[in-house]
Amino acid sequence: MALIEIKEAEAKLHEEIIRRTQSLCPECNRILDAEILERDSKIYLRKICPEHGEVEELYYGSAELYKKFSTYWRDGKGIQNPNVPVDSCACPMNCGLCTNHLSHTGLANIIITNRCDLTCWYCFFYVKKGLEGAYVYEPTLEQIRSMVRTLRAERPVAGNSIQLTGGEPTLRDDLIEIIKMIKEEGVDHVQLNTNGINLALDPQLAYKIKEAGVSNLYMSFDGVTARTNPKNHWEAPYAIENCRRAGVGVVLVPTVIKGMNDHELGAIIRYAQKNIDVVRAVNFQPVSLTGRMAKQDREKYRITIPDCIKAIEEQTNGEVPTEAWFPVPSCSPLTNFIEVLTNKPKYELSIHFACGAGTYVFTDEEGRLIPITSFVDVRGLIEYLEEKTEELKSGENRYKVMAHMLLKLGSFIDKAKQPKGLNLTKMLLKIILRHDYSSVGEWHRRSLFLGMMHFQDKYNHDAERVQRCDIHYLTPDLRIIPFCSFNVIPEWYRDRIQKKYGIPVEEWEKIHGQKIEDKLYKGTLRKGEKAAYSCGQCL
């Protein structure tokens, strides 16, 4: 037996299967049974295709965090009016959403163009001219309106948050019209997923999108050096400054790749902290390894949520410790409590615990980061809300519950340690008892949200995760498709839909009297005088 085989056999002796699920074969898309197993304090996903053999992939970099986060598992109600009624389950083949989906839409993506002004080598999202079957996909205003109406028709909770994405959505000449139309349809939250180049080049654009109704940018930002962030290192500071002037919030979105930019996570947070008046959040996205990739390459680049959390702890000198992070569904007790209290369906953040995590940080006078857990007993508060929700559901007098809450809520908050000028007890009481969200603005102005969202790929695909996904795509055939179906199996969803509703590149060029490449970014900010004005974090 070769040494490597002995090692593998020994490793398997020391592993424990902790959950069973289903996944996909990365070669043939066959739906396979899969095991989630613990080994060496890490979590792996393993599956065997009868034709293509075994695939084992790192699923979660810390078994301890996996277990802690799993305790927040809460299946959502899903939607009452699925577009794809199914009797049995062949997930993820029926997306639309189907009867079996367990989360309503939290954020709906609309791709308004697949053209881009950059040509990043690793990106699969933009049209590559010259490739056989290259299509420009740009739904019409009326198609977009129908998609928005499909979202608003979702029951029991009407979708209320849209992200315009691409390609690069600012390349659409009718962008402002699109935003205005979405607002007209009653959507409260509209965010723009962008590389920020056009917002850097045109200071008026930020004012225009703000006026049309955009709440914030969701801007790619992979690092604080030109090497880690070649995409918009020189442009991001201008985009941020223009947003600052126009009053548009910015969420920085680093895609984290092991060995590429995972050493700069702390510096990205510091950069956001410096711009806390305009940067509302940093949402780290551990890389999703799309396309075919050899095991050794996957091991080289694969990074998971716990690995990022650990790196952040190290790179912030422990100011943002691992304990500060909670999985996304840990918010459910608060929304469930308000739902029971008001007797109205509320947004539930019922995604799978392994999909995302988050925390809030503040800044003290010395510029240190103060995580929410340093002045709030978050776990205790969650437990308390769960208990009170159950009492209400069991018929307890609501005034009695509210009176208890008035007395008790303050005990979860260390007033001496909470950031100056912030009265969290008051804010929570207003939200919970009066459903008054006016003071939340102050919280958002003072805090920085740190988030993680790990989109899947065919190697680590877990059907239990995708079934609970709440980040969806709206498509012109009026389906609502979970992110990790849309992008992980593009041959079933993204590419098929874009081909069906797109037009060949040559035809698009003829209609619009321009070439796709006319809108490519020429690097003006990298060359001119303004290049000296950098992000302030360059080494």
Add this chain to the structure above:
Amino acid sequence: MPITWSNVSVIKVKEEGCKTRIEGLGLKPQSSEILLDEVLRLKVSYRIVGELRDVLTQKSIEEAYKKHDVNFRLTSTVNLLKQTAPFIYRRVKAIKLARKAIFYWSRDSSVESRIRIMVVNENGNPSIVEQIEQLNEKLFDYTIKITLLGRDLGIGEHKLAAKVRVKWGSHTFINKGKAESTSEKLKILIKPTSH
């Protein structure tokens, strides 16, 4: 606040939980004599039996799941009481703990049922249960450790007892309810620290 023994000495079951009871409540010390500066280690063990235990079946859980009843929470309050005068008891220590059963839709094709159960114990440790017997054990059988210093009781002989109260909310498979029980009294001798 003193609690009168008459209030706590019998199993008091109210509301719909009357068919559920606490069984085998025991309070055991590691040692019945300790020095003032030593740590007194006690074990409280009990089982919840009756309706609540019986009603949780794969079928009732699946029915619950269909109605989006996906999280069962069971709280226990364990009070360690010390007799201070005839019929008068003082609470020395109180521990509140919660266990949860989370019902979720699994894609595990090796089992027939699509709904699986994860139990989270009072220490926040999760485990996915394979059979209902396992669920019963993990959710309804308790052994709780209590520690206190000899100094917390003071020199002399003390009569201690554990009073346990469990509580649950309304679900599709059971109405809200509670059950209480108190253990037999136990004598502990705290001796002065020898110099």
